[in-house]
Amino acid sequence: MSRRTAALGTSGEPAPLGTADDVRSTPARLVEVARLAGVSTMTVSRALRRPEQVAPLTLRAVQRAVAQLGYLPDSAASAMATRRSRIIAAIVPTLMNSVYASTVHGLASVLRGAGYELMIGDSGYDLQTEASLVRSFLGRRVDALVLTGVEHDDATRQLLARHDLPVVEIWDLTAQPIGSVVGFSNVAAGREAGRYFAQRGRRHWAFLGTRPGREGRSGKRLRGLRETARAAGVAAPVTAFVEDGMSAAAGHAAVLALLDAHPHTDALFCANDALATAALRAAADRGLEVPAALSILGFGDFDVAAHTSPALTTVRIPGREIGASAARVLLAQLDGNGRGPTHMDLGFEIVQRESA
Amino acid sequence: MSRRTAALGTSGEPAPLGTADDVRSTPARLVEVARLAGVSTMTVSRALRRPEQVAPLTLRAVQRAVAQLGYLPDSAASAMATRRSRIIAAIVPTLMNSVYASTVHGLASVLRGAGYELMIGDSGYDLQTEASLVRSFLGRRVDALVLTGVEHDDATRQLLARHDLPVVEIWDLTAQPIGSVVGFSNVAAGREAGRYFAQRGRRHWAFLGTRPGREGRSGKRLRGLRETARAAGVAAPVTAFVEDGMSAAAGHAAVLALLDAHPHTDALFCANDALATAALRAAADRGLEVPAALSILGFGDFDVAAHTSPALTTVRIPGREIGASAARVLLAQLDGNGRGPTHMDLGFEIVQRESA
DNA sequence: TTGTAAGCGTTATCAC
């Protein structure tokens, strides 16, 4: 017997309320709308989703009832019946700074426009956390999944293999994607940074980023930089690493230490613009003129990059476009346009300002 | 008849698969686990949620079956049965910059720890968009809602009145909250900024923020600043407004214009640190020394604030703690600890560095 | 400790 009915009386149904300003603790359901409109639940359901399949008069009656009861369809129930949740999940390494902000924004806006909701997870740059997020999102029966990067835990791959849903990996590229990839080549970005330094006669390069233990995206950029150093006949770049999600505080200290240990350093490539801003300050602290004595190249083209002094020269990543494209790729697969997995290289671009 | 069964054969159920490495297109369901373990679905359900209520041997059998099938409970189905989605939604004005990043992070981490998922919406500082997000989140039957600010559309208030779920408003305070409030007084922050300027002998104040049309949080800060100006016998602050989500680019231009129009300005209060960073640059562009000629006071204490040159003096908001506390307030209400709505003033603090 | 039956609110299917 219905717990709900039991709580409300013996009529077998909660008493319908008549006026628009009634406040009800239990939200209206389809049956109540149907009863009020004098039609079956199926007709209400149709009226809501395919108004053109319903007689104009019926439609009006239903709409009135919906308005009167303040009815909002229960999407969980709908998800059960259709086996589609209209939820898409995205996992990004961090929500603590601007790095992935525009990507998330791009995702969210395209998805909302198509009637999907975005569920966000924050892996903290940890692949096991990512796996556990994937697990819980799959439990929510999300319709598709966005993963940042192309390195994943085995557990993640197994889960995804079992569940067979559209997946996009973003912010990097790979020859063996899980599903689609929408990003840019981090190795190429590192190489470009090196060329930029080489062209300006820099001979003592440095890199500031996360420890490339798992060969993440930061590590790939370092690899690209090293390749160019070798090709240009320049010494291998010295490195400084920050652990905790790339905070500016850690970056500032790391750059100070690096400059003290390697005073000849004349070019520094930073893994993001927050780090680069901190590096700018560290250079000032050591009395180094930027870019005369030290070139500083950022990554990400954050909002503030154009307005520091000196203004940051940085690698611009089309973050928002990555998010928007990833969303479109997934929607195309979901809406059954027959589109298979897609591989998109959205590139990057060095924005020259003052710091390098 | 079952659409699913029809698609898979005549057995009335999809054929169970035997080995762990089988790849199945349809995720395993409770019945299949039950069959494999030789028990009823209820026993599996219990084994998963209250292992202590199940005989050890049965438990083992169930766990084996779960592992073998890679079973993940369907939380949408669970939501239907229990009438609890274990999803909490939060609406923030923007995801495009760092302002609400730590708040979202605080929310997400506390909620995940309690087995809840966070669904995020981005209102773009628009109350109608907020209303439409609220509508769709209520349709998802979220268990609770976090709203930024205390100004809302009528539609929002009506929807919430009908649906009666725990709500927290954050990042501000009010005497008439919808449910709980966790934040700080924006008016007081504005007043404090004024006192800070007054104590340092500043006489020509300026304010950079969003247009206070709807008396939002930025407008309240301006109001506080004005009050102090009056009390201190100083001229009313001149103002510059940015429209588009407070971008640094717009801020830079606005400050330039303001400094040209009001060259005597000796104190500037910015609505966030991205704006303040841009203001730092604008002051440099005009040859003004900071803070000697112009004090610049930021808001938010973003990651980079400590590492600009000069380092930003700014109003620190406990963003992460706001998120975490809001989450805890909601959880307390949901887990039926009998806790009613809560009012928390988490305050703020001026962090003195170099720019003011 | 375990199982049976009913129901959560919607939609697909098929008949009218």
Next chain:
DNA sequence: GTGATAACGCTTACAA
């Protein structure tokens, strides 16, 4: 154009 019925995958209530 509309309606009756049976799912969707799980859990509550109750019985064994």
